[in-house]
Amino acid sequence: MTDSDKVLNILQKIADAIHENEQFLTDLDAAIGDNDHGINMDKGFQKVATDIPSLSGKDIGSILKRVGMDLVSTVGGSAGPLYGTAFMKAGAVVADKNEIDQEDFVSIMEAGIGGVQLRGKAVKGEKTMLDAMIPAFEAMKASCTAGDDTPSMLKKGVEAAENGVEYTKTIIATKGRASYLGERSIGHQDPGATSFTVILRAISESY
Amino acid sequence: MTDSDKVLNILQKIADAIHENEQFLTDLDAAIGDNDHGINMDKGFQKVATDIPSLSGKDIGSILKRVGMDLVSTVGGSAGPLYGTAFMKAGAVVADKNEIDQEDFVSIMEAGIGGVQLRGKAVKGEKTMLDAMIPAFEAMKASCTAGDDTPSMLKKGVEAAENGVEYTKTIIATKGRASYLGERSIGHQDPGATSFTVILRAISESY
Amino acid sequence: MKKIINDVSQVEQEMIQGLVKAHPQYLRRVTDSDVLARAQKKTGKVALISGGGSGHEPAHAGYVGYGMLDAAVPGAVFTSPTPDQVYAGIKDIATDKGVLMVVKNYTGDVMNFEMAADMARDEGIEVEEVVVNDDVAVDGSLYTVGRRGIAGTVFVHKIAGAKAEAGGSLQDVKAVAEKVIANVRSMSMAISPCTVPAAGKPGFEIGADEMEIGIGIHGEPGVRKDTMKNADAIVDELLEKILSDLDYKGSDVAVMINGCGATPLMELYIVNNHVSDVLKNKGINVYKTYVGEFMTSLEMEGFSITLLKLDNETKELLDAQADTPAFKQL
Amino acid sequence: MKKIINDVSQVEQEMIQGLVKAHPQYLRRVTDSDVLARAQKKTGKVALISGGGSGHEPAHAGYVGYGMLDAAVPGAVFTSPTPDQVYAGIKDIATDKGVLMVVKNYTGDVMNFEMAADMARDEGIEVEEVVVNDDVAVDGSLYTVGRRGIAGTVFVHKIAGAKAEAGGSLQDVKAVAEKVIANVRSMSMAISPCTVPAAGKPGFEIGADEMEIGIGIHGEPGVRKDTMKNADAIVDELLEKILSDLDYKGSDVAVMINGCGATPLMELYIVNNHVSDVLKNKGINVYKTYVGEFMTSLEMEGFSITLLKLDNETKELLDAQADTPAFKQL
């Protein structure tokens, strides 16, 4: 079981991980986008980090919603509404909960993906964050069903996300700015898929 | 004695010499001016070269006036009115002549300098073309008085002009664009003094 | 990175302050937001709002004023503004005739503006949206995000703005904006990249003898790298793409030759010289030409060509008076 | 050198053609010359002519039109036009109220314009001249060629142009032009050089962490190289020079923040943000601010600050309507 304090703890880890990867994510976006993904994500998670103290004692649903709102109102670009909506939708499925279990994790992932798809109207294979998110979700769901513990479930999720990132190198983007490059987007990994993997890895490393 | 045909011949040599030195003169102007002296001078003397056939048979005064007008109407910048007026004034002192002698050469130089000073209101020591022209004129005048022949007179003129160019490296410009640089103009030779020396050398080498 | 700035994290804020200090007769900053609205709110007309990332100046704050926009929402450099900012703008300028959002077709812009519109609609504000997609460099098919919005957006501001100023209803203003969008096409190229201040290095690398064809306005690489060509050849290529996307033959067009930020105006006129000739040869009548910087990408060197096919209504609206910091017409 | 041009020897000609094709409602090329004059010659008023080397666009052709110039004479890039060209312009626009030449203080410009004036006077045309020398970067003493003319020239065009349009006599127009000249000061800096097309390489070299202070408008090096500073520090330095040259304390001023060609408008607004604050702190009242590209040096990156001290007459003339390709005021 994961309680609110642990969630706040994880959020700080995510913020740190994004901050460490700011330049890397921006460089990935320079290659096939507009050179700002790391900058934007870092701005958002720094805001989240600032808000952590004020979230102490809140239920996990409220915490995740607040993260979503922070992201929506600070990140901008595509990542802001996408990640923002993901966190808000995730918050909704664990509304009022002060503890979440392994299945909640899977539901959170599913709801987050729903949020991204609601906003961005993309599917798998379009070279977006979904190419890391969906495989990670599927791996975690299978692992959960198979009775793995949380750490192994998360490890499998990270592995699937990483493979998803690798997969984005092989395909042409049809959503997001990278789609403007046509063939030229091949060979480059998607920044959003990468930032999602950074986030999931930070979560996994907290267990 | 130098006849009209010889003058036209010399003008072609001058045009060739300026053309060869176009880049060099422009580079000198880049250092302390606006990067165009060679370009402008070449434009002017290419026009002169084009006009040479139509000047065949004309008296030397008319030829020089026409050169002056060509320069005034094609060179632009400072060099256009300065060299242009110099040639026009030079033409005036040999009006209607079909042949000129050594003394005429000296008068031509003197009148040319008068033209430059009429327009530019500069004196010696201001880091302009005058710092080559005036010493050249003085050397030629002395040489003429001493009874030298035309080739040696011209050689002495070129030598004096070259020394004048060297001298411009040591002084601060107080006229022309180089004056804006203040102290920074020291160490650089004046483009206009250099182009004058190129011209005089071309004349000298025609004898 | 060498830029005339103080602090990479403050460029947007200091720009906004500098804008208001320069143009107090035109611009006012909406309290507690980054939104730039008309100095005097105009009621009784449809209100127009646009925006997007900063770095495209004079777009969009430069177009706030009589006959064009009522507010502009600048995001971080090349990053679309957040919904709360757009919402603050909508709320400030909203009139009982409604609000039209002019959005450039980028995933981020569309999502953020639509989230804001939803927030405003929840409060009973009538909000409509048009999405500008004039860039023929990118595939406009259904299976992609569609064409991008670039310099043609300024024609939407001008013409829809004039319609609103003339008292058109929200549906009228939206309809004429959509007419412009249906009839405007653009394409860009660049010979140098630009550097997002916070990123600290250029968005792409380019060789001394190369150019990028089909660039967007965010310093992103183009759809194709090519060896550098002369101005006329580049114009031919861009025009061919534009003219094969929409049939302009026999029509009156407005032309915009837009500099990307660092292109000498001299070069833009050299470009226009050939654009004008080509159009004439193809039986397309140039009704009006705009040459300058209208939609830039920081210090990127390059240009875009925009052609807008006109009819009587759009001609009249294009010719109407405008008085904004960056677009004035008597 | 990578430029959007066709042929280095044709840049001026193609630009002139591109200008006329873009702005036929404003501009006409005077037959057999490079001169750009108003599309419709205006009689019954003093005619204003200006010019200089090309490469400063929109100066000066962009200022030809109602309320400003009657003709502009563009020379080769950074090279003052020849007397026959200036003469062709004077002859075309001359009215019985006379002609005022607005010349920037460069040896070449002054000599070529004065030769042209002499030619025109020989034909009985009344010609007067003012020489703009607003650049405080260079020594204005009697023993030098004096201060250069830079962006402040645009204020002379605007105010003298308005006076002429209002029916002022040649002496009136000249007097107000001289009043502007006496009250206007500017200073520039650059962080990158520019390349004269025919020269093929930059006018100066500059390190990644250096800037040139006190540059002119011809891509020439400045009076001093310095290590790069932040925008506010640069503004402080330029303003200090300007304010110590002329006492602006307590007066109303017009401010011009001028981009040299490649400076993002965003940075010019960041500059204005601090300029505006400093002036306020010093008790100088900003009456009006212009931010943009008014007097450029091809693709040079940098800016100039111009301050014009106003009185009631010059305020009114500054506020008057203008309608030219590059300067419109309602």
Ligand SMILES: Nc1ncnc2c1ncn2[C@@H]1O[C@H](COP(=O)(O)OP(=O)(O)O)[C@@H](O)[C@H]1O
């Ligand atoms: N429609 C979409 N659905 C899902 N993810 C998307 C979509 N469009 C873009 N993305 C993701 O957003 C990332 C880019 O984010 P960011 O750089 O912050 O936004 P922007 O493209 O507006 O600059 C891409 O790498 C991609 O993963």
Ligand SMILES: Nc1ncnc2c1ncn2[C@@H]1O[C@H](COP(=O)(O)OP(=O)(O)O)[C@@H](O)[C@H]1O
């Ligand atoms: N007042 C002057 N008197 C004499 N020569 C001058 C004067 N001003 C400038 N010059 C000469 O003109 C040269 C520069 O010519 P050029 O580069 O063609 O003109 P510009 O300075 O207008 O670009 C200088 O090197 C100098 O020799």
Ligand SMILES: [Mg+2]
């Ligand atoms: Mg991005």
Ligand SMILES: [Mg+2]
């Ligand atoms: Mg020169």
Ligand SMILES: [Mg+2]
């Ligand atoms: Mg972005």
Ligand SMILES: [Mg+2]
């Ligand atoms: Mg010159």
